[in-house]
Amino acid sequence: MAHGDIRESNHRSVRYALLAVGWLCVLLGVVGIFLPVLPTTPFLLLAAACFVRSSKRFYHWLVCHPHLGPWIRDYLEGQGIPRRAKVYALTLMWLSIAFSCYLVPLPWARAFMLTSAVLVSLYILKQKTLPNP
Structure with a gap:
């Protein structure tokens, strides 16, 4: 998503809930890298979706992360x-x-x-x- 597309939620409780779900998804995505039963990319995509509505900082951290970013960047950029x-x-x-x-x-x-x-x-x-x- 382009930087201009990022719109955080106006509700504090919604932002906190999205942050919690986002970090849970990051954790599950990282575990999925090592456990073949748990898919990595869907959890990281969900984390990015949660962060884009709750925290620009965490969204950019995830997408630009050297190890986690490549799992989702191609999809987010529409490359497939x-x-x-x-x-x-x-x-x-x-x-x-x-x-x-x-x-x-x-x-x-x-x-x-x-x-x-x-x-x-x-x-x-x-x-x-x-x-x-």
């Missing part, structure tokens, strides 16, 4: 998502949805989960694909 990240995200999402559908016998819940997974899959597949580094 690496092929490996797409495959990883789609695979983990569908495995977790399949497991959830197995555990939850309610037809309406299964329909909701499957519909959500299809929509997220379409969104991910629609994004530009960057070659793996």
